[in-house]
Amino acid sequence: MTAPFLTLAQILNRLTLTARWALREHQPGTDGRCPLCRTPDCAVATAARDVLATIKLTR
Numbered sequence: 147m148t149a150p151f152l153t154l155a156q157i158l159n160r161l162t163l164t165a166r167w168a169l170r171e172h173q174p175g176t177d178g179r180c181p182l183c184r185t186p187d188c189a190v191a192t193a194a195r196d197v198l199a200t201i202k203l204t205r
Contacts, residue, residue: 158201158204158205161197161201162197162198162201164194164197165194165195165197165198165201166194166198168190168191168193168194169191169194169195169198171190172188172190172191172194173191174186174188174191
């Protein structure tokens with residue numbers, strides 16, 4: 147389905163799934179750094195956490 151036909155609940159569900167996927171991919175390794183970005187404080191993981199926190203506030 148394309149975006150103009152999605153309900154708000156469907157959009158929030160897709161955002162949630164995408165944020166969770168990003169957190170799984172950017173989970174820090176044993177050295178404390180992101181395996182993809184190779185930085186200790188990954189911007190992608192921070193953004194995904196912010197999205198999940200915002201979605202939690204709306205539900």
